[in-house]
Amino acid sequence: MELKGKRVTILGMGVSGRAVAGWLVSQGAQVMCSDLNPLNKWPKGLAGWCDKNSVGVETKKHKVETCLSSDLIVVSPGVSPDIPALEAARRSNIPVVGELALAASFWKGPLIGITGTNGKTTTTMLVDEMLKKANVPHVRAGNIGTPLSALIEEHTEETIAVLEISSFQLDYFPRTRYFPFTPPRFKTAAWLNLAPDHLDRYQDIKSYGESKAAIYDFQRPEDWAIRNMDDKKLETWKDRGRARRLYFGMLRPGVPGAGPDTSLKKINIMWPDNKWEEYDLESWSPRGRHNIENLACAILLSRLAGAGAGAVQSVIQSFKAAHHRLQWVVQNAGIDYYDDSKATNVASVLRALESIDQPIVLIVGGRSKGENYASLAEATKKAHIRGAIVIGEEAKAFEKVLSKVMPVIQVLGTKNGKKTMRKAVEKATSLAEPGDAILLSPACSSFDMFKNYEERGMAFQEATREFGDWVIE
Template sequence: MSKIIVVGLGRSGISLLDYYSDRYEMVFAYENNQNIDISKFKKYENSNNINFFLGENPTGDEEADIVYLSPGISPNEDFAQKFIQRDICVTNEIELAYSIAKDANFIGITGTNGKTTTTSMLGDIYKKYDENTYVVGNIGNAVLSSISLAKTKANFITELSSYQLETIVNFRVHIAVILNITPDHLSRHKTMENYKNAKYNITKNQIEGDFLVLNKDDESIDINLENVKSKVIYFSMKEKLKNGVYYDTEKGSIISTINRKEEEIIKVKDIHLLGKHNIQNTLACVTVSILDNIPTALIAEAIKDFKAVKHRLQKVREVDDVIYVNDSKGTNIDSTLKAIESIDNDIILIAGGYDKMLEFDDLIKGFNGKVKTLLLFGATKKLIRDTALKYDYKDIISLKNLKQCVQIAKIIAQKGDVVLLSPACASWDMYQSFEERGDEFIELVNNLK
């Protein structure tokens, strides 16, 4: 009987338990969080092959045939390294899903920012073309959970974080997308080189006939293309490409020249998303869709129908001529800067959260006179405040929690202002996820009178 170890019982861990609950393998499930809601494990009461170890991690000395890590758990943890040194495979649920559905068409999207919007838009395009399409991965739906629902030859539009890409083994995507690279998750990866290498793992198992879609405008993407077997296709906001997809500023249109065939795909005025960065995200979606032979008329139709993703520049409500925008997905500095750039009104910015060991100089320098007041909460509020004062920005209020931030914003906001929750930080100091943080913001705003 095979012995399976699952570490971390969030969405991916639960998907693994669901898969193995009626199988012959013996499963040892670990969850280090002592405050986890154990009610979600009740459905396994009759599964005699699942053993729970709550409030602890394995030591690394246990017998195992394979170890599955939650994305939130680093393979550099001591216990994980012990398994690796013993030649025990340490991977994640995506790897298992891939091994089950090898006839599927996997599309992988990674990058520091824009993954969720791009994955969602691309999912909508593919669903118009083929209903046998599933939007999965870091976006919140475990890949493994969708495998049982899918027919053969399904499309899996997969958002991939650096955490997930760290532990893939054989997982291969037919089309890989790297949107951009900016500093993020350095508390986990320690260096930018490690962070980039995790992202570049998306190309690890690609073969001839696959594609790698890259942002031509991002000089930080320095992947060694000599090691890439797939065909590289670029998209660009700045350059008219001879074989790619670009934004033609004179025509106000997205143009494809893939296969040397010039074609206008969609007018930018027909894209219902804020900010230039979302034109880039749309360029990536168009590139992938054309490479996968989806008709261009259908691509344009799906993009025209697409609206903002929840928690990403989501307009929540207008109160007394003040607009409240939920950008809880803005979990790093570059993402928040893009949110600020996309708004033309004066901004009351709500920021702060988990400390990922980033510096906030670029955030403050990027205000460009748009941020009239900075409301801070969370673990990084002192660091952000000190950085702001260094640049002589003094319109700062430090508060205890998000509720206080919304209350103060309501008091100080003037007609025409935008109250923007875009924390530039992860949520883990006070919340389980950026979704939970965004949902609280939505509730607080909807309760304003």
């Protein structure tokens, strides 16, 4: 499809919607921007930009008639695929595509796709740093923050796009023959893991996993598909796609891929041609076995993309994990405070609990994503959890499960997130003893009290200031 002159409707004017709108206008498309918010709630300057560029505006509803009058519909990942406007468009064979899928279709260089329930951002950051160290031309985009459509005009055929991809984004990759462009192709695709998440959007974990597995459908036999050997939930899709296979985790004899030794002090790689590589983890700083798994996957991705072994080892020694991911904040009166606000599902909380050797006071709660919390109570058999502070809309649900196995304090209120977090930190500190760790690892989304997990994490960090002088790393 030639975009010039085509009627394109964009649903959702978040970061990706705004980026793709700008690119589509530059291609000569007739663009309509649709968002559920009233115009006075749109990002500053966007309405004026639309007016200046003759872009149509639709507010408060994604109208069926608007979509049916379109040649193409581009959807932001937060928009549910089941809304009436999109169902009507599909029945009329009008192409529906996500911002990332559309941009990937027009990207001329190689694509690296990274998906999974947890660890996507850390793995994407590692690949980005390794390629940067090796002077391999590339961009980092996708769910990590920068929309790929904002970068299309800057790349060449040699520029690799390293993409963090959520299930919401994969939902809008083309599944039918009505896609009017060359489908995206991932030269390398990695699936890190699968755990219950977003069950407020998906019927069950199988349908959620099916969304993730779609990444392997956009590969050819000469490409590489990388999978976590230790995650049994991925076995359902072990034969998905046509690409060559590599694995990471605790590898079996003769299986090509990357994995740590039993001491967790080295990562060994065996390539399909039986050549071996070894990487030293003595200076590796991120906590937890899960981060070693992320690293193993990142090494495979980076080496396949052209990074040398020396560049990889250099990044291993210097890499720091992103904020709000099991981030040590401060020690005060012998108590360590950890910000793991990015832990928005139960699986990531369990990983955090495994990674801390101290007795823990857990701060948990927020807005439900449809999960069962029973496994957190089961975690007391392995981790020493001294008690829990439960907050947010799910406070009562957590209290019901956790109070059977540990002391629980409920902090009420969702109107003032900072105030609630300050009180939660205060209560956690009263439960903790010198040598303990206070861990914010919510197992929920932040949207009941905060704009995002970053704001929630900063509220936690700010609250700790009230308990002594400290310096953040």
